[in-house]
Amino acid sequence: MRKNIFIGFLFIFFSGIISSQNTNINELKTSTGILKIQPIVHGSLVLTHNNKTIYVDPYGGFQLYKNLKTPDIILITDIHGDHLDLKTLDSIDTSKAIFIVPQEVASKLPEKYKSKISILNNGQGIHRLDFFIKAIAMYNLPEEENSKHPKGRGNGYVLTIDAKQIYISGDTEDIQEMRVLQNIDIAFICMNLPFTMDIHQAASAVLEFQPKVVYPYHYRGSDGYSDVKEFKNIVNSKNSNIDVRLVKWYPNN
Numbered sequence: 001m002r003k004n005i006f007i008g009f010l011f012i013f014f015s016g017i018i019s020s021q022n023t024n025i026n027e028l029k030t031s032t033g034i035l036k037i038q039p040i041v042h043g044s045l046v047l048t049h050n051n052k053t054i055y056v057d058p059y060g061g062f063q064l065y066k067n068l069k070t071p072d073i074i075l076i077t078d079i080h081g082d083h084l085d086l087k088t089l090d091s092i093d094t095s096k097a098i099f100i101v102p103q104e105v106a107s108k109l110p111e112k113y114k115s116k117i118s119i120l121n122n123g124q125g126i127h128r129l130d131f132f133i134k135a136i137a138m139y140n141l142p143e144e145e146n147s148k149h150p151k152g153r154g155n156g157y158v159l160t161i162d163a164k165q166i167y168i169s170g171d172t173e174d175i176q177e178m179r180v181l182q183n184i185d186i187a188f189i190c191m192n193l194p195f196t197m198d199i200h201q202a203a204s205a206v207l208e209f210q211p212k213v214v215y216p217y218h219y220r221g222s223d224g225y226s227d228v229k230e231f232k233n234i235v236n237s238k239n240s241n242i243d244v245r246l247v248k249w250y251p252n253n
Contacts, residue, residue, distance in 0.1 A: 024247050028186065028213075030162035037186070039247050040064050042082055043170075043218040045188065046071075049161050052129050055097075056157075056168055057083040062091035070094075072129055076101045077138065077170035078154035079108055086110070098128055102135065102155045122152055122177075132160040136181075138172035140196075148195055158184070167211065171218070173197040174205035187211035191231060192221035199231040206235055206242065213243045225253050 028035040036048040040060065046068055047054040055071040059082050070093040077083050084105055099109065099117045106119050118126055125134035136158055139151035149171045156170040158181070167187040172178065174197055181187075187209075191202040196218065206214055214235070219226040232244040 026245065026247070028164060030164050032162050035161055035164065035166075037215075038068075039215070039217065039249050041249060041251075042220060043077070043190065045168075045217070047159070047161075047166070050130070052131070054131070054159070055092075057085075058088050058092060059083065059085040061088055064088075065092050071097045073097065073131070073133075074099050075133070075157055075168070076105045077156065077168070078102070078149065079104050080171070083154075083171070084108060089113075100126065100128070100133055100157075102153065104153045120155060122155065130161075134158045134160075136167070136170075137175060137177040138170035139175060141173040141175065169218075171196050174201040178205050179208045181209040181211075184209060184211035186213045186215070188215045188217045190218035191216055191226045191228070192219050193226070194222060199226055199228070199234065203231055203234040207238055210239065210242060213245060215245050215247065217249055220250060220253075225250070 024039050026037045033050045038046040040046060041064060042059060043057045044059045045056045048069065052072045053069045054073045054075060056075045057077055058065065058074065074097045097116060099113055100120055101117060103119050103121065106117050109117065120126060120135040122135050122137040125132060136156035137151055138149060138154045138156040140147040140149045143151055154170055156172060157168045159166045164185045165183055167181060167184045169188060169190050171190055189202050189206060190196040191199050216228040216231055219228055228246055232246060235242050235244050
């Protein structure tokens with residue numbers, strides 16, 4: 001009897017662990033399969049579709065990726081350490097991965113990755129593994145030479161997967177290139193001062209280009225975390241049709 005109780009306890013315990021690991025995974029049905037969206041930490045996420053896996057800005061150490069499928073594509077948005085994290089890249093299996101990066105990132109990647117790199121500049125696009133990936137500008141306003149994110153250095157991305165469009169903002173403010181986007185199904189929008197923009201700028205841009213689903217991400221700033229609940233309130237008070245999804249991007253938030 002005690003043995004059965006103990007086994008039952010273990011089943012519940014490990015089921016809880018598995019469940020807690022998967023609570024952050026969202027799914028979107030496409031015409032040929034299911035797109036799985038898994039936030040990792042800060043500006044890092046993993047997308048999986050038909051057994052193809054895309055890592056975006058892998059960051060935070062091996063432990064966050066050890067139970068995930070190895071990447072087929074790695075997108076990197078910028079040269080800063082929370083996007084181009086060489087320690088994390090070196091710790092994961094990138095043997096079959098294609099790197100899609102801006103020129104500045106390519107110049108900082110070690111020689112062992114050079115043969116895997118495809119360089120995209122703002123406005124350029126590329127077809128890889130049944131996906132179309134387009135580079136979108138990301139930069140600070142006003143445009144200044146000494147800004148943290150000058151125009152042309154980094155990339156946001158729009159991924160087209162089975163006619164679904166996923167926008168990843170990278171580190172940016174509410175720039176015109178974001179505001180004129182159309183038919184975006186899912187948007188990952190940054191909001192952390194003083195590096196990118198505040199929640200009001202982010203909400204204003206979202207209300208203009210009207211993605212179907214929005215994930216606030218990359219919202220840890222120098223003074224703590226942005227108020228993503230208030231961001232959601234601002235957006236939905238003016239457009240209740242936009243699905244703002246608040247998920248756990250940080251262990252302590």
